[in-house]
Amino acid sequence: MNLEPALEAFFAEADELLTRMEESLLGLESAPDDSELINDIFRAAHTIKGTAGVFGFDDVVRFTHEVESVLDRVRDGEIAVTPDVIGLFLRNKDHIGALVRAVAEKTDIDDAQRADGETQLAELRVLLGKPAAVPAATGLVAADKPAVGASAPDMESGSGNWHLSLRFGTDVLRGGMDPLSFLRYLRTLGDIVHLTTVIEALPNWLKLDPESCYLGFEIDFRSDASKAEIEGVFEFVRDECVLHIVPPHAQVSEYISVIRALPEDVTMLGEMLVASGALTRAELERGLALQAGAASAAVEPTAEGEQPAAAVAPPPLGEILVETGAVSPGVVDAALTRQKQVKDAKAQEARSLRIDADKLDQLIELVGELVVASAGVQNVAQMLAQSQLTEASEVLSRLVEEVRDQALSLRMVQIGATFQRFQRVVRDVSRDLGKDIELQISGADTELDKTVVERIGDPLMHLVRNSMDHGIEPTEVRIAAGKSARAKVMLNAYHEAGSIVIDVADDGGGLNRAKILRKAIERGLVPEENQLSDREIDRLIFEPGFSTADAVSNLSGRGVGMDVVRRDIEALRGTVEIDTEPGKGTRIRIRLPLTLAIIDGFRVGIDKASFVLPVDMIVECVELAGATRDAARIRGYLDMRGEVLPLLWLRQVFDIHSDAPPRRENVVVVQFGQTKAGIVVDHLMGEHQTVIRPLGKLFSSLRGVSGSTILGSGEIALILDVAGLMKMAVSGTTVSQAELAGSAG
Amino acid sequence: MNARNALALAVPDEDPDADQQEQYLTFRLGDESYALGLLSVKEIIEYGGVTQVPMMPGFVRGVINLRGRVVPVIDLAARLRSESAAVTRRTCIVIVEVENEGEAQDMGIIVDAVSQVVDIPPEAVEPGPSFGAKVRADFIAGMGKLDEGFVIMLDIDRVLSGEDMAAVNDMKAVA
Incomplete structure (x- = not known):
């Protein structure tokens, strides 16, 4: 039996749940009374525990159970939501994550984590008012017993037990579920008083398919868990099994209705219930007689066979119940409405699909x-x-x-999920640093390519940490400078001209240019006599081996941050700019391409070679002819309606030789960020959809070309990297200079 | 001609027969014969349709479209002996699979003419000359002794190693 797919689903789900738990916990900090949030957290923990139980991940269950118990108290208002409690829950969440990861990677958590887990457990137990020194090994038992045992005495009475009628679907085993593990997990909620295995569905041995499940169970169950909790145990097979739960002290009619709804022979089931002590024989007979009367008025029910009795069209159970006066019509209506709501919720869930x-x-x-x-x-x-x-x-x-x-x-x-992670980072780091910092997020619904999102996390982390560590001043300094004590770090994302822009900004002290310059000279990054513009100085922080932190903290300051950030972003064909104002703050702007796969391309030609430019970057195209052309050749720029447009002769840049000089030339005006430039080519060949194909490692050091594409004719055209070309244009038109400029900032 | 298919018929991929490892594809480059382990050869195609890539060193002839994939093409003569091969009717591109930092990558190499597939048993392999050969010593895996004389057996992974080539690339770019 292959459990892998189910396991993977579990890990993915656990991940999501933990993320949601964290979000809700952080939300709880500002709104400690929000019961919705507390419920959310509880649900997340509960689902993780439930699923982990099904798979038999005892470590996860043991730990999460304690967390859940405390959460339950919080939900009931018995434990107040204090920052300390939230902090503990956040650590709990991390530990659950570590446990799940350990299971996923089939390793064990290390000793430090284990010790941390035990400390957390102890803290949780203190909150629960239990002795903290419960031995770890018996944790599971110890954790469960008090809950059941405490209320056990008044549950002793005859039908004071839950009754569960459980029929597993034939495909349960094929779906990777083991019926036994559900029962095992059920026992963590209470005691199974009586259990009858229903084997009626078993076919003739010759026809038996060993991969099918034919079993059902009638269970009498003693527990003070709620119906939802019991139902939750079977969450993973809910769609594939028939489950009826009859609460303690239920009406006889409820038992009868369950019996009717099940596929097996009515009398046989009745006997089982009597045997298990759920019903007395008199009660059973009375209920059955009632229903039989009603049913004979309709079609003769076929008592045996695989078909559920419901399909044989007896009067709806609800009606019978109402007629016998067992339940009022209102109750039935309410139940039906509730059922519909559940269905709607299911439909909502099904609308999003997990794809490999x-x-x-x-x-x-x-x-x-x-x-x-x-x-x-x-x-x-x-x-x-x-x-x-x-x-x-x-x-x-x-x-x-x-x-x-x-x-x-x-x-x-959406980039929102990535941004959201930083709430926690900012919270934790600001505590460590003793600064009061809030994170403001905007543009969380901005969408970008999944690959980009995955790879932007680390650079953003560096930037955010840097902002908090270096950018934002200590609180006293802020107050002295007349700023609000609470500092802000802002993450913002938006689309602009075919690229996506992510801003990481803070309202801190800005870059200390004098200090940066001094450090740079000290480290030999720039010659002493060089006169650098403010902008050039700012860019120095992206140099390898540069760090201005006076003390190396564990957050940043080892000087490995910013140059790595730049490299990561450039690897994504993006750019990074810095904008700072002393005393006001710093903004780092990351510009990334929207997608890495397909673009709308505009094809241009030089001689016989063709090149593709991303259409998003093109502002307009103009012909370069006559006197303008001669003038442009000499000056190197074009007068575009009163604007100076620097020109870049692609033929020269790419060193393409041809026998005859081109008869005509055209200028493609491109815009990248705030800069405009004209690229001079021979022909304009129109718009084409362009599938980007990477050129491979061999061409990794090639600048000005970002990839290649296969044209309809089967030829290959190179895709121009406008940003790279412009960089080359700014720092001279040869590769070597561009290389040098690239390494000097 | 599809050497890969022929190979697939002759031997299952996961367990290359010892015989196969002794088989080599010989080809001519200028006046010299070279041999290439047959297992690294994927196919041989006619020369043509090469798109130039600007600002690359001379031995990078460009890229070709190999059934929808973009494959770089190396001018082997330029890479080995710094002389560019003239394209003739018999010029071919040999598509080889090279191991590059643990990644398999397809590359095309331009040869003047493909000769034949020969068996070179280990005992017929002499060590390469430590100096004197026109080809860089570390590119030579050995000298194969054939009836018609020696062939230079190439260490193709080394010849087409991306790191090494990128280094050359940088040098040329700065120079």
């Missing part, structure tokens, strides 16, 4: 091929100039474009 990232990548890859193929068809259609074919290919390419956009949007995720 690899599958998604394959899809994107295929869509990429499709785009190339469709471009090929369009080429041929244009060549043949047959109107019907052209029309058909137009329709095709429009559809392909839509498919492409949709496929790409599958990869787009």
Whole structure:
């Protein structure tokens, strides 16, 4: 039996739940009375415990159980929500995460973590008012017994037990679930008083499929758990099993209705209930007689067979119950409404689907091929100039474009989740530093490529920590400077001209340029006599081996931060800018491409070679001819309606030799950030969908080219990296200078 | 001609027969014969459709579209002996799979003409000359003794090692 898929689902879910738990906990800090949040946290812990129990991850269950117990008290208002309690829960959350991870990686948590876990358990027990010194080994037992034992005496009475009718679906085993483990887990909630195994569904031995589950159980269960909790035990097989839970001290009719709803022979089940002491024989007979009367008025029920009795159309159970006066119509209505709500919630959940990232990548890859193929068809259609074919290919390419956009949007995720993680970071770090810092998040719904989101986390972490550690002044200094004691770190994301911009800003002291310059000279990063502009000085912090922290803290200050940040971001074809004002704060602006897979490209040609520019970056195209062309050649810039537009001759930059000088030239005006420039090419060849294919390691040091694409004709065109080209243009037009400039900042 | 298919028929991938490891593809480059372990050869295609990549050292001829994949093409003559090969009717691109920092990568190498597949048993392999050869000593895995004379057996992973080539690339870029 392969449990892997189910396990993976568990790990993914646990991850999500823990994240949600953390979010809610942090939310609780500002709104300690919000019962919704407390419920959320409780639910998260409970689900993790439940699922872990099903898989038999005892460590997780043991720890989470304690957490849950305390949470339960908090929910009941018996324990006040103080910052200390929240802090403890946050640590608990981390520990649960560590335990789950350990299970996922099939390793053990290390001793330090184990010790930490025990300390946390002790603290939790103190909150529960239990002796803290419960030996760890008996934790599970000790944790459960008091809960049940305390209220046990008044549960002794005859039918004071829960009655569970459980029929597992035939596919339960194939789904990777072991019925036994659910029962085992059920026992953590209370005692199984009586259990009858229902084997009626077992077919003839010859027909028996060993991979199918034919078993059912009738269980009498003593526990003070709520119905929801008991139901929760079976959460993982809820869709695949038939489960009826009859509460303690229930009406006989309820038992009867359960009996009717189950596939097995009515009398047999009745006998079981009598045997288990849930019903007396008299009660049973009275209930059965009532129902039989009603049923005979409809169709004769086939008592045996696999079909659920409900399918044989007896009067709805609700009706019988109402007729016998067991329940008032209102109650039935309420129950029905409740049922509907549950269904609606289910429908909501089903609307989002978990997909294997690899599958998604394959899809994107295929869509990429499709785009190339469709471009090929369009080429041929244009060549043949047959109107019907052209029309058909137009329709095709429009559809392909839509498919492409949709496929790409599958990869787009909101950056919110990444930002949200920083709430905790800011909270913890600000405590460590003794500064009062709040994190402001905006633009959390900005979407960007999943790969980018995954890889932007680390650089952001560096930046946020740096802001808090170096950027924000100690509280006394802030107050002395007339600023509010509470400092702000801001994370903001938005779209701009085909790229996504992420700002990490703080309202701290800004960069200390004098200090930076002094350090840089000390470390030999810049020659002493050099006159640097403010901007150049600011950029020095991105140099390898640069750090201005007077004391090395465990957060930052080892000088490995900022240059790594720059490298990470550049690896994503992004750029990083810094903007600082002494006394007011610093803003670091990261600019990233929206997607790494497919872009709308604009094809240009030089001689026979073609190149592709991202359309998003193109402002306009103008012809370069006559006197303007001669003037532009000499001056190196163009007068664009009164604006100076620096020009970049791609032919020269790329050192393309051709026998005849081009008869015509065109300027493609591109914009990157605040800078505009003109790229001079021979021909303009129009817009094409472009699937980006990386050029590989061999070309990793190549600047000005970000990748390649396969054209409809099968030829390869290089995709120009506008940012890289501009950098080269700013610092001179040869590669070597660009290289040097790149390494000098 | 698809050497890879032929290979797949002859021997299962996961357990390469010892015989296969002694098989080599020989080809000509200028006036010299070279040999390449057959297991690293994926296919041989006609020369053509190479897109130049600017600002790269001379031995990087460009990239080709190999059934939808972009594969770099190396001018082997330029890489080995710093002389560029002229394209003739018999010029071929040999697609080889090289191991690069643990990653398998396909690359094309330009050769003047593909000769044949030969068996070179280990006892027929002489160590390469420590000096004197036109080819860098560390590119030579050995000298194979054939009836018609020696062939230079290339250590193709070393020849096409990305790190080494990138280093050359930087040098050229700065120079």
